Amino acid sequence: MAEFRMPSLGADMEAGTLVEWLVKPGGTVKRGDIVAVVETQKGAIEIEIYEAGQIEEILVPPGTKVPVGTPLARLRGEGEGAAPAEAPSAAPAPGVAPPPAGRPVPSPLVAAGAAVAELASPAARRFAQTSGIDLSAIEGSGPGGAIVLADVERVQAGKKPAGGLDLDAMRAAIAAAMARSKREIPHYYLRHEVDVTPCEEWLERANAERPPSERLLMAALEIKSVALAARRFQAFNGFYRNGRYEPSPAVHMGVAIAIRGGGLAAPALRDADTLSLSELMPRLRDLVQRTRVGRLRSSEIGDPTITVSSLGERGVEVLYGIVYPPQVALAGFGKAVRRPWVIDGGIVPRSVITITLSADHRVSDGHAGALFLAEIGRLLQEPDKL
Amino acid sequence: MNEDEIRKILLEELGNIAPEADLEKLDPAAGLREALDIDSIDFLNFVTAIHRRLGINVPELDYPKLFTLDCAVTYAASKLTARVTPSEAGAVN
Numbered sequence: 001m002a003e004f005r006m007p008s009l010g011a012d013m014e015a016g017t018l019v020e021w022l023v024k025p026g027g028t029v030k031r032g033d034i035v036a037v038v039e040t041q042k043g044a045i046e047i048e049i050y051e052a053g054q055i056e057e058i059l060v061p062p063g064t065k066v067p068v069g070t071p072l073a074r075l076r077g078e079g080e081g082a083a084p085a086e087a088p089s090a091a092p093a094p095g096v097a098p099p100p101a102g103r104p105v106p107s108p109l110v111a112a113g114a115a116v117a118e119l120a121s122p123a124a125r126r127f128a129q130t131s132g133i134d135l136s137a138i139e140g141s142g143p144g145g146a147i148v149l150a151d152v153e154r155v156q157a158g159k160k161p162a163g164g165l166d167l168d169a170m171r172a173a174i175a176a177a178m179a180r181s182k183r184e185i186p187h188y189y190l191r192h193e194v195d196v197t198p199c200e201e202w203l204e205r206a207n208a209e210r211p212p213s214e215r216l217l218m219a220a221l222e223i224k225s226v227a228l229a230a231r232r233f234q235a236f237n238g239f240y241r242n243g244r245y246e247p248s249p250a251v252h253m254g255v256a257i258a259i260r261g262g263g264l265a266a267p268a269l270r271d272a273d274t275l276s277l278s279e280l281m282p283r284l285r286d287l288v289q290r291t292r293v294g295r296l297r298s299s300e301i302g303d304p305t306i307t308v309s310s311l312g313e314r315g316v317e318v319l320y321g322i323v324y325p326p327q328v329a330l331a332g333f334g335k336a337v338r339r340p341w342v343i344d345g346g347i348v349p350r351s352v353i354t355i356t357l358s359a360d361h362r363v364s365d366g367h368a369g370a371l372f373l374a375e376i377g378r379l380l381q382e383p384d385k386l
Numbered sequence: 387m388n389e390d391e392i393r394k395i396l397l398e399e400l401g402n403i404a405p406e407a408d409l410e411k412l413d414p415a416a417g418l419r420e421a422l423d424i425d426s427i428d429f430l431n432f433v434t435a436i437h438r439r440l441g442i443n444v445p446e447l448d449y450p451k452l453f454t455l456d457c458a459v460t461y462a463a464s465k466l467t468a469r470v471t472p473s474e475a476g477a478v479n
Contacts, residue, residue, distance in 0.1 A: 204446065207446050208445065208446070211437060211443055212430065212433040212434040212436075212437045212443065212444065213434045213437065213438075215430060215433075215446070217426050217427065217430060218426070219426065219427070258425070260404060260406055260407075260423045261406055284427070285427055285430070285431070288427050289431075293405075312425050312426050313425075313426055314419060314420075314425070
């Protein structure tokens with residue numbers, strides 16, 4: 001028997017509100033399934049489960065705020081026998097029995113004889129109530145046509161232009177994390193100017209043949225180059241926790257994403273070093289979109305191993321980042337600018353990006369940082385190999 | 387498709403990209419990226435939406451022609467017109 005607990009979604013999180021269950025008692029789950037939605041300062045986060053098995057019992061009802069580590073549900077592992085039945089009153093309600101596989105069953109909630117007009121999850125009901133949305137006007141996408149939170153949110157999004165983000169809470173989370181960083185992490189900073197003309201020329205050629213949905217952006221090259229360098233330079237990819245550094249074998253790239261209206265989140269693009277640019281780009285677009293509507297997954301929030309922050313085309317030339325604890329490094333990219341550049345003794349106009357490294361002196365020194373930063377610059381000279 | 391219909395579709399897609407923006411107050415002659423605080427990924431989503439909704443594959447070289455809402459409407463209208471001969475024009479939806 002295992003317990004599924006309220007995960008820690010970042011160093012600054014102490015508690016979370018369970019907003020919605022996406023599984024029912026008796027339901028089976030596999031590793032990586034999204035089983036619940038938790039509301040945090042970073043918005044609503046989809047929580048993944050890391051064990052396979054059957055949900056035995058749900059311990060925390062929707063709408064409850066509990067500390068990190070609180071058991072949320074009991075899970076019977078694969079191959080484990082059923083737990084002995086408890087009190088007779090604990091017999092499962094007809095509505096929650098798993099439907100037999102292979103044949104259509106009527107909506108379990110309807111079968112249970114619910115006389116209410118609409119089938120809706122408690123979270124959907126609550127959200128509809130607070131947003132003044134009429135449930136009877138919504139078509140549900142949940143089991144048996146039940147209205148789930150996402151359906152109401154869709155209606156809400158169409159009705160009123162507003163994200164699912166609480167920007168004040170997000171500001172408080174940024175403040176807590178950055179204050180901790182400035183208090184605890186002895187930063188050092190390096191900067192390196194890199195000729196990215198090869199990247200721009202390569203992108204122009206690659207994108208000329210691609211429809212818009214498959215086009216690549218400079219940001220994808222930046223992320224991939226840092227990911228590859230981070231895989232090689234272990235002192236910049238991992239966590240500083242409990243007084244010691246733990247390098248990470250995987251590279252989960254935190255991507256700093258600005259929220260319009262004032263806000264910032266840096267969720268992880270997981271295993272960024274193993275993705276081709278054509279795989280990385282749609283993942284990046286998806287991540288940016290979900291971050292801005294406040295719909296991230298727990299694995300994306302909890303475990304970036306290093307972060308990239310890129311100002312993009314409308315920014316300025318240099319960004320000096322603050323390391324996001326418990327990470328130990330952040331690579332910052334300014335906007336590309338045309339500069340006179342010396343090549344083979346002649347001066348030519350080239351596109352130049354200033355890349356910075358902010359890193360933790362408890363783990364690495366400027367010498368290693370310089371080699372790491374130079375490696376990123378070198379990788380960007382051969383975009384076709386990224 | 388006339389320019390009003392094109393404008394309606396483009397505004398709808400801009401609304402999807404920047405849901406918090408008040409598009410009724412958007413100056414059609416203002417630079418979209420500044421006016422709506424749109425970054426390069428948002429802009430790529432806009433170009434992708436134009437491809438999906440209007441069937442116009444905007445090459446990167448033409449991105450500057452989508453600088454303002456008015457420019458984008460004019461550009462899309464000219465691309466749609468160029469695709470049909472006058473005799474077919476009535477059948478275009």
